[in-house]
Amino acid sequence: MKASLEPSRLAPADMMRASLIGLRTRRLRSVLSGLGIVIGIAAMVGVLGLSESSKSDLLAQLDQLGTNMLRIEAGSGIGIGTGELPEDSTAMVSRVGPVEQVASISETEASVYRTDLVPEGQTGGITVKAVDANLLATLQGQMDSGIFLDEAAGDLPVVVLGSVAAERLGVADGAGGTVVWLGDKWFSVVGVMETLDLSPDLDRAALVSYSTAEEFLDHDGVPSTIYVRSDPDDIDAVRSVLPATVNPESPDEVEVTRPSDALEAKEAADQAFTNLLLGLGAVALLVGGVGIANVMVISVLERRGEIGLRRALGATKGHISIQFLGESLILATLGGLGGVALGGAVTAAYAWSQGWDVLIPAVAIIGGMGAALIIGVIAGLYPAMRAARVSPTEALRTL
Amino acid sequence: MSPAASASTPTTVAPNDERTVLALSNVTKTYPGTPPVHAIRGVDLDIRSGELVSIVGPSGSGKSTLLHIVGTLDRATSGTVSVAGYDVDDLTDKQLSSLRSRHIGFVFQQFFLLAGETALDNVSDGLLYTGMPLNHRRVLAEQALDQVGLSHRMGHEATKLSGGERQRVAIARALIGSPDIILADEPTGNLDSKSGEDVVRLIEDLNADGTTIVVITHDHEIASRFPRQVSLLDGEVVEDTRSVEPEDLR
Numbered sequence: 001m002k003a004s005l006e007p008s009r010l011a012p013a014d015m016m017r018a019s020l021i022g023l024r025t026r027r028l029r030s031v032l033s034g035l036g037i038v039i040g041i042a043a044m045v046g047v048l049g050l051s052e053s054s055k056s057d058l059l060a061q062l063d064q065l066g067t068n069m070l071r072i073e074a075g076s077g078i079g080i081g082t083g084e085l086p087e088d089s090t091a092m093v094s095r096v097g098p099v100e101q102v103a104s105i106s107e108t109e110a111s112v113y114r115t116d117l118v119p120e121g122q123t124g125g126i127t128v129k130a131v132d133a134n135l136l137a138t139l140q141g142q143m144d145s146g147i148f149l150d151e152a153a154g155d156l157p158v159v160v161l162g163s164v165a166a167e168r169l170g171v172a173d174g175a176g177g178t179v180v181w182l183g184d185k186w187f188s189v190v191g192v193m194e195t196l197d198l199s200p201d202l203d204r205a206a207l208v209s210y211s212t213a214e215e216f217l218d219h220d221g222v223p224s225t226i227y228v229r230s231d232p233d234d235i236d237a238v239r240s241v242l243p244a245t246v247n248p249e250s251p252d253e254v255e256v257t258r259p260s261d262a263l264e265a266k267e268a269a270d271q272a273f274t275n276l277l278l279g280l281g282a283v284a285l286l287v288g289g290v291g292i293a294n295v296m297v298i299s300v301l302e303r304r305g306e307i308g309l310r311r312a313l314g315a316t317k318g319h320i321s322i323q324f325l326g327e328s329l330i331l332a333t334l335g336g337l338g339g340v341a342l343g344g345a346v347t348a349a350y351a352w353s354q355g356w357d358v359l360i361p362a363v364a365i366i367g368g369m370g371a372a373l374i375i376g377v378i379a380g381l382y383p384a385m386r387a388a389r390v391s392p393t394e395a396l397r398t399l
Numbered sequence: 400m401s402p403a404a405s406a407s408t409p410t411t412v413a414p415n416d417e418r419t420v421l422a423l424s425n426v427t428k429t430y431p432g433t434p435p436v437h438a439i440r441g442v443d444l445d446i447r448s449g450e451l452v453s454i455v456g457p458s459g460s461g462k463s464t465l466l467h468i469v470g471t472l473d474r475a476t477s478g479t480v481s482v483a484g485y486d487v488d489d490l491t492d493k494q495l496s497s498l499r500s501r502h503i504g505f506v507f508q509q510f511f512l513l514a515g516e517t518a519l520d521n522v523s524d525g526l527l528y529t530g531m532p533l534n535h536r537r538v539l540a541e542q543a544l545d546q547v548g549l550s551h552r553m554g555h556e557a558t559k560l561s562g563g564e565r566q567r568v569a570i571a572r573a574l575i576g577s578p579d580i581i582l583a584d585e586p587t588g589n590l591d592s593k594s595g596e597d598v599v600r601l602i603e604d605l606n607a608d609g610t611t612i613v614v615i616t617h618d619h620e621i622a623s624r625f626p627r628q629v630s631l632l633d634g635e636v637v638e639d640t641r642s643v644e645p646e647d648l649r
């Protein structure tokens with residue numbers, strides 16, 4: 001009888017505007033209800049960013065130090081050996097084919113003090129070790145100041161300090177000609193090492209050459225620890241032959257470790273912690289979603305008049321639910337953006353303070369925004385349904 | 400057009416008559432419950448293009464219910480309703496929404512303006528669900544605001560205007576897009592007498608320009624100002640002045 005009715009339509013831009021009305025007129029409430037999402041996403045981005053940044057730092061360390069170093073120690077434990085390696089261990093290890101560098105360390109009984117006036121026994125935990133001249137090169141360590149022990153030093157009373165030892169002995173500059181009281185004699189400090197990541201025990205040691213130890217400390221020179229650099233491709237083979245090479249009679253008494261394993265284990269532990277924090281972030285996100293849903297349900301009740309009016313203006317139930325769904329989605333998106341920004345800022349600030357490269361993985365940002373959107377949709381579904389079900393006649397009767 | 404001039408009962412104009420905007424035939428509305436409420440009982444009503452009609456009756460007589468049925472916000476329990484030539488029974492809910500968006504304008508006692516929006520944008524919202532782009536709607540909204548004498552309030556936040564001005568903004572919103580009929584439920588109910596008088600005058604002016612308007616009121620004084628009065632009591636039409644002087648419309 002009459003031209004068929006064109007369906008009522010809402011232009012996309014108007015849909016957006018309609019969804020923004022609630023946020024514009026209830027700003028504080030919107031901010032508060034979006035806060036849960038902000039915190040949840042910030043936590044997730046921050047955790048992923050920090051773990052990635054620290055991991056990249058760790059990998060850089062590993063890369064620098066290399067994973068081809070092995071440490072040989074006398075096995076310790078009940079009924080096992082003497083705590084010392086056989087005297088000719090170093091020479092035996094050098095003969096293993098793929099071994100590129102060998103350097104040994106031997107514990108001495110001596111103590112080192114800042115001056116001869118310091119009471120005996122107050123060593124500050126600093127040990128004195130006799131070491132090979134190529135130890136620093138084998139460990140790929142660096143000097144902070146001065147030089148390492150070399151062949152030229154021969155049996156002179158000279159000493160090189162680890163970073164912690166230097167600090168405790170009050171030696172600021174390894175090249176400054178400071179003297180320390182070591183084994184009843186004044187020794188000249190010729191160098192201070194930088195911190196050694198793979199062998200922190202050396203940071204707390206004063207190092208002398210084997211000949212010096214023999215000359216002044218009456219030390220026998222039996223090694224307690226041997227560091228080995230091997231061809232990286234053969235590292236596993238080398239590792240397996242080392243115990244028998246060092247001590248053919250009782251290989252069980254020889255312990256071979258790979259220091260880089262410890263760093264990798266640390267990373268694995270960090271990963272577990274990261275997962276825990278991610279879980280907490282997810283919980284925060286969930287709570288944030290419930291918060292949005294809750295606030296939206298209240299908002300639907302308060303805005304019944306507006307809903308009734310919109311129906312009178314020609315809105316379908318679909319238009320009404322889309323409007324509220326859109327509002328929830330916008331809220332969650334803004335929360336997600338805020339969370340990504342906050343998480344990124346926290347990561348950047350912390351990484352910067354640690355001297356790490358700032359690395360925020362794309363998956364954290366995309367995942368974070370994706371999670372926010374999904375939460376937004378889920379949180380908005382129920383309120384949107386409630387809004388669509390509002391009876392226009394009852395809504396318009398109110399007041 | 401079917402001439403029903405001599406009929407003593409309210410005339411039933413054929414729904415497909417070119418000039419008939421609204422035709423109700425034996426419409427009832429019963430709200431379920433115990434006991435059920437028979438809000439509307441067998442109403443016949445037809446309103447033609449260009450009419451200004453008041454529906455008057457005491458509180459609870461079914462005026463708002465009738466307006467909701469006429470405005471397609473609610474469906475009648477029985478009887479037939481046709482609006483702007485469309486038989487409401489044949490239309491889906493979505494089609495009714497569409498009918499409201501293009502053919503019916505509403506004015507309410509409580510104004511129902513959107514907070515945080517200007518008068519201009521509130522008026523533009525009158526065509527929001529037609530899908531017309533905002534800049535087009537704003538042009539039409541300017542004209543509508545001009546018609547209600549509020550050109551100078553265009554950029555003001557609508558909910559911060561005076562009561563009379565707010566109702567004029569609401570009337571402009573109903574007016575935009577030239578609907579076939581404007582339905583106003585107690586448009587002066589929240590206004591002081593001066594603003595109420597302004598609104599009544601505005602309604603008369605708009606009608607003089609050709610707009611079809613139905614005004615619901617419990618106020619007989621206001622109702623008596625309009626050319627045609629339909630009196631409602633307990634859900635029934637007890638008086639319709641047009642049946643007395645129908646020739647006025649010709």
Ligand SMILES: Nc1ncnc2c1ncn2[C@@H]1O[C@H](COP(=O)(O)OP(=O)(O)O)[C@@H](O)[C@H]1O
Binds near residue numbers: 432437457458461
């Ligand atoms: N949703 C509803 N459910 C039950 N009864 C209703 C409902 N809406 C209105 N009524 C009743 O219908 C009658 C007419 O109401 P209404 O149309 O609002 O009258 P008016 O607008 O003339 O005051 C009243 O008795 C009212 O209580």
Ligand SMILES: [Mg+2]
Binds near residue numbers: 462463464
């Ligand atoms: Mg009423």
